[in-house]
Amino acid sequence: MLKILVIDDNQPICQALQTLFTLQGYQVECAGTPEQAWQILAQNNTDLILQDMNFSAGQMHGDQGKALFYQLRQQYPAIPVVLMTAWTQLEMVVELVKAGATDYIAKPWDDQRLLLTVANALKLKQLTEQQRRNEQQRLAAFAGKDLCGLVFASSQMQQLLQMALQLAPSSASVLITGPNGAGKEGIANVLHANSERKHKPFIKVNMGALPADLMEAELFGAEAGAYSGASKTRIGRFEAADGGTVFLDEIGNLPLAGQAKLLRVLQTGEYERLGSSVTRKADIRLISATNADLTHAIAQGQFRQDLYYRINVVQLALPALCERPDDILPLAQFFLSGKKSLSREASQLLQQYSWPGNVRELQNVCQRALLLSSGAEIQSADLGLPDTAASAKRSLDDIDRNQLEQALLQAGGVVSRAAKQLGISRQALYRRMEHYGIETP
Numbered sequence: 001m002l003k004i005l006v007i008d009d010n011q012p013i014c015q016a017l018q019t020l021f022t023l024q025g026y027q028v029e030c031a032g033t034p035e036q037a038w039q040i041l042a043q044n045n046t047d048l049i050l051q052d053m054n055f056s057a058g059q060m061h062g063d064q065g066k067a068l069f070y071q072l073r074q075q076y077p078a079i080p081v082v083l084m085t086a087w088t089q090l091e092m093v094v095e096l097v098k099a100g101a102t103d104y105i106a107k108p109w110d111d112q113r114l115l116l117t118v119a120n121a122l123k124l125k126q127l128t129e130q131q132r133r134n135e136q137q138r139l140a141a142f143a144g145k146d147l148c149g150l151v152f153a154s155s156q157m158q159q160l161l162q163m164a165l166q167l168a169p170s171s172a173s174v175l176i177t178g179p180n181g182a183g184k185e186g187i188a189n190v191l192h193a194n195s196e197r198k199h200k201p202f203i204k205v206n207m208g209a210l211p212a213d214l215m216e217a218e219l220f221g222a223e224a225g226a227y228s229g230a231s232k233t234r235i236g237r238f239e240a241a242d243g244g245t246v247f248l249d250e251i252g253n254l255p256l257a258g259q260a261k262l263l264r265v266l267q268t269g270e271y272e273r274l275g276s277s278v279t280r281k282a283d284i285r286l287i288s289a290t291n292a293d294l295t296h297a298i299a300q301g302q303f304r305q306d307l308y309y310r311i312n313v314v315q316l317a318l319p320a321l322c323e324r325p326d327d328i329l330p331l332a333q334f335f336l337s338g339k340k341s342l343s344r345e346a347s348q349l350l351q352q353y354s355w356p357g358n359v360r361e362l363q364n365v366c367q368r369a370l371l372l373s374s375g376a377e378i379q380s381a382d383l384g385l386p387d388t389a390a391s392a393k394r395s396l397d398d399i400d401r402n403q404l405e406q407a408l409l410q411a412g413g414v415v416s417r418a419a420k421q422l423g424i425s426r427q428a429l430y431r432r433m434e435h436y437g438i439e440t441p
């Protein structure tokens with residue numbers, strides 16, 4: 001039961017408020033003087049204070065209420081205070097709201113408004129407490145762990161990293177899925193850095209950057225002369241990683257022959273260099289990443305299902321940046337590394353944009369903005385984001401030809417007026433006109 005403390009020297013008012021709140025299921029205590037209020041606060045857990053501004057007959061200027069408010073703030077900063085005031089004290093109350101009072105209500109009050117004000121203040125308090133608890137949990141979960149410099153604030157990233165830290169000590173194969181530039185490599189770093197293999201090699205291979213015919217030699221090594229151009233013995237990545245971790249990025253690009261060899265290494269730890277019949281042993285932990293839907297590749301016969309089960313013992317799905325908007329500003333501030341701050345509009349724009357290139361794109365945008373902005377603050381225009389961002393992620397065919405023509409007709413062919421009516425910028429309208437092949441009027 002939530003507890004409200006009413007501080008008012010007027011007995012009938014206290015009674016009325018007590019009845020009102022008790023009927024709504026709150027527990028109410030009344031204090032006729034500040035002294036009584038302090039006693040109640042010391043004895044009980046109070047969730048909200050509703051306080052008057054004058055406590056003795058003849059006092060009208062609210063100074064007593066003001067003094068009490070500041071003392072309450074100091075002693076009990078977590079308890080929301082709603083002020084009750086006469087219209088004549090409005091100016092002072094506005095000052096107190098700036099100083100941290102949650103809200104105020106003018107006497108004589110409207111019951112429904114008062115109930116709503118109190119309910120909102122309590123909801124806000126619960127949210128703040130929840131946030132504090134989350135922050136504490138987060139600090140506890142990540143204490144002593146190596147997060148490899150990753151920046152995050154979203155609950156999605158928090159959960160994902162907690163899971164990664166839980167998995168890190170085991171040797172289980174982990175498949176990290178997620179779109180390009182979302183930070184899959186960072187998760188792989190965390191898995192290795194918090195494992196018992198952390199002092200052993202961590203070998204990263206980007207399968208997307210290797211020509212298909214060189215992949216096997218790259219992974220498993222090759223004897224001199226094993227293929228044309230192999231003039232020296234080549235140590236493979238699995239051999240180099242012995243005892244440590246191999247990270248295969250974009251694993252969907254591995255051709256079927258390489259997949260068969262990889263499956264064998266994972267099952268038996270055995271492999272041969274190309275051109276050699278000597279069987280070697282590798283003790284590695286495999287982390288793979290893909291931005292492609294491997295189940296689709298399996299259905300198409302391009303990826304082995306048995307290998308998929310082996311590499312996908314546990315899957316960590318990294319959401320696109322637009323699905324974890326709480327990370328956008330902390331990441332932007334990190335990439336700006338304190339050199340410049342963001343204007344309010346620029347911050348808003350960053351949060352609205354859809355980030356098809358994810359964190360990598362955000363990083364590029366921030367680096368460019370640092371170079372191009374001239375003031376101390378980065379403005380929206382410095383971000384150089386496509387105009388569609390400004391019009392709240394609207395895509396080119398979100399407005400159909402008919403709507404477009406109607407708007408132009410109504411605007412008498414004045415593009416800026418039509419754009420305003422459609423809620424998009426002039427450039428965005430021009431782009432849509434081009435898209436539908438509509439001539440400039």
Ligand SMILES: Nc1ncnc2c1ncn2[C@@H]1O[C@H](COP(=O)(O)OP(=O)(O)OP(=O)(O)O)[C@@H](O)[C@H]1O
Nearest residue numbers: 149150151152179180181182183184185186359360
């Ligand atoms: N949480 C983060 N904190 C700090 N930097 C990050 C974070 N996530 C990503 N980055 C940075 O963004 C860039 C892209 O990340 P990364 O290379 O890990 O993405 P990826 O998902 O592996 O991309 P790809 O699929 O293209 O290989 C890197 O420079 C990386 O350092």
